[in-house]
Amino acid sequence: MSDALVEIRDLSFSYGSRMVLKGINLTAHRGQVVAIMGNSGCGKTTLLRLIGGALRPTHGSCKVDGQEVSALTQRELYDLRRRMGMLFQFGALFTDMSVFENVAFQLREHTGLPEPLIRDLVLMKLHAVGLRGAHALMPSELSGGMARRVALARSIALDPMLIMYDEPFAGLDPISLGVAGNLIRRLTDTLGMTSLVVTHDVQESLKIVDYVYFVSDGVIEAEGTPADLRASNVPYVHQFIHGEADGPVPFHYPSRSWAEDLGLAHA
Amino acid sequence: MPDRALIPVRKLGHRAIDAIWRLGVVARFFIWTLTRSGGCLRRPQLVMREIFSAGVLSLIIILVSGLFVGMVLGLQGYETLQTYGSEEALGVLVALSLVRELGPVVAALLFASRAGSAMTAEIGLMRATEQIDALQMMAVDPIARVIAPRFWGGVISMPLLAALFSAMGVFGGYLVGVVLIGVDEGSFWSQMQAAVDFGDDIMNGVIKSGVFGVAVTLIALFEGFDAPPTAEGVSRATTRTVVTSSLAILVLDFILTAIMFTGV
Numbered sequence: 001m002s003d004a005l006v007e008i009r010d011l012s013f014s015y016g017s018r019m020v021l022k023g024i025n026l027t028a029h030r031g032q033v034v035a036i037m038g039n040s041g042c043g044k045t046t047l048l049r050l051i052g053g054a055l056r057p058t059h060g061s062c063k064v065d066g067q068e069v070s071a072l073t074q075r076e077l078y079d080l081r082r083r084m085g086m087l088f089q090f091g092a093l094f095t096d097m098s099v100f101e102n103v104a105f106q107l108r109e110h111t112g113l114p115e116p117l118i119r120d121l122v123l124m125k126l127h128a129v130g131l132r133g134a135h136a137l138m139p140s141e142l143s144g145g146m147a148r149r150v151a152l153a154r155s156i157a158l159d160p161m162l163i164m165y166d167e168p169f170a171g172l173d174p175i176s177l178g179v180a181g182n183l184i185r186r187l188t189d190t191l192g193m194t195s196l197v198v199t200h201d202v203q204e205s206l207k208i209v210d211y212v213y214f215v216s217d218g219v220i221e222a223e224g225t226p227a228d229l230r231a232s233n234v235p236y237v238h239q240f241i242h243g244e245a246d247g248p249v250p251f252h253y254p255s256r257s258w259a260e261d262l263g264l265a266h267a
Numbered sequence: 268m269p270d271r272a273l274i275p276v277r278k279l280g281h282r283a284i285d286a287i288w289r290l291g292v293v294a295r296f297f298i299w300t301l302t303r304s305g306g307c308l309r310r311p312q313l314v315m316r317e318i319f320s321a322g323v324l325s326l327i328i329i330l331v332s333g334l335f336v337g338m339v340l341g342l343q344g345y346e347t348l349q350t351y352g353s354e355e356a357l358g359v360l361v362a363l364s365l366v367r368e369l370g371p372v373v374a375a376l377l378f379a380s381r382a383g384s385a386m387t388a389e390i391g392l393m394r395a396t397e398q399i400d401a402l403q404m405m406a407v408d409p410i411a412r413v414i415a416p417r418f419w420g421g422v423i424s425m426p427l428l429a430a431l432f433s434a435m436g437v438f439g440g441y442l443v444g445v446v447l448i449g450v451d452e453g454s455f456w457s458q459m460q461a462a463v464d465f466g467d468d469i470m471n472g473v474i475k476s477g478v479f480g481v482a483v484t485l486i487a488l489f490e491g492f493d494a495p496p497t498a499e500g501v502s503r504a505t506t507r508t509v510v511t512s513s514l515a516i517l518v519l520d521f522i523l524t525a526i527m528f529t530g531v
Contacts, residue, residue: 052404081406092397109407 011060022218033195038215044198085155085163091147093139100135125153145176169201303411317420321382333432337439355454359462361440370433375479379512383487387508390491391501425480483512
């Protein structure tokens with residue numbers, strides 16, 4: 001069994017004529033928490049969708065557990081997805097089901113387990129995210145942080161080998177932020193999973209991840225351990241980590257010159 | 268400028284191609300829904316839940332509307348029939364109008380506004396809040412798990428709602444004609460019994476409402492599934508559901524009536 005769970009080689013993807021990812025190379029080893037960072041709209045979420053098989057690459061290869069994702073049939077893809085979990089940005093909980101039913105959903109759909117066993121498993125998963133006492137609540141009664149923790153419990157219901165997190169820290173208060181970061185690290189370690197975290201939250205993610213890829217404008221701009229990146233002199237990484245308003249990522253959206261916009265071009 | 272002159276023609280062509288393409292997408296969606304309905308047989312409780320939300324929750328509006336439509340038919344029918352001295356035929360007029368036409372058509376229009384719009388909004392919001400994507404990532408086919416049970420829930424509910432609408436309408440006609448105006452009760456019921464044929468009238472009405480059920484539910488589910496994942500996208504899709512399914516009901520009603528009752 002290869003040590004690499006996710007292997008992406010020379011992967012490109014375009015929406016129509018717009019190239020979103022250009023020649024990406026990325027590896028996530030088993031048991032690692034790997035962060036994919038970059039500013040909004042740089043193609044991070046698209047990368048997760050390619051790994052999950054929701055999109056097909058225009059060029060290159062994307063392997064998960066040794067299987068080329070784009071070459072799988074629908075049935076094979078669904079088999080692979082049963083061993084993967086995904087945490088969506090706002091949880092994507094089923095709003096017509098209680099917290100308990102949300103976590104039990106995959107167990108009911110994919111296993112023939114008896115109801116008492118499903119109940120015990122669901123309560124264990126909810127306990128792992130600290131929300132066993134909230135099992136009877138509806139998603140509308142949860143805060144943003146709680147909803148994401150329930151979604152996390154739902155995504156680990158079948159003990160997946162890989163979990164992908166799409167912006168798990170977005171919009172959370174400092175306490176929820178710390179809780180979410182700790183959970184990602186702790187669950188990865190205790191359940192022996194691999195985690196891919198797409199985020200732009202530098203401070204929280206650098207605390208918990210093993211390896212970081214910086215994506216900018218569809219290419220990997222830099223990669224390394226958190227310590228490497230903190231010490232990095234790459235201008236983009238420096239701007240990103242220190243949150244500087246201007247730099248390689250400009251403050252101004254590309255525009256015509258002032259003279260043209262004010263109608264002074266001929267003056 | 269020949270190019271500029273051609274622009275309206277080109278636009279018309281694009282619109283026609285778009286419309287045909289969309290029709291093809293709807294047809295493919297319909298086939299997917301049918302071929303992935305096996306889960307509904309294995310887990311009938313999923314369909315029962317949808318019958319509750321599409322059918323049972325529409326009962327009040329269907330029953331009240333049926334009652335009033337029947338009462339209006341009773342009044343209007345009596346006014347016309349008494350001119351010819353045949354007010355005893357009021358029962359026949361009320362029953363045939365309801366069973367053949369008004370029951371299936373008005374119940375389907377109400378169903379489209381009440382349950383169809385709710386289905387579109389629900390599916391559209393599920394897409395906007397990534398619940399459909401979450402299903403796919405959990406290796407659960409959204410067509411089989413979300414669309415098919417709602418489709419069969421709607422298709423089963425529609426004829427039952429139309430039957431209840433007609434029954435309430437007949438009762439409304441009886442209230443106005445017999446209780447209020449004083450038409451002979453025996454003639455009212457016996458003439459109705461003699462003139463309304465089970466095969467020709469009632470069954471054709473049931474077939475009509477079944478076809479309307481398929482059309483309305485399919486349009487509602489497709490519009491929701493196809494809606495852009497934004498607030499504006501979902502609101503437009505909901506409006507389109509009501510408009511498109513109302514038009515579909517009226518056009519299909521004409522076609523079915525032409526085939527069933529005039530032998531075209």
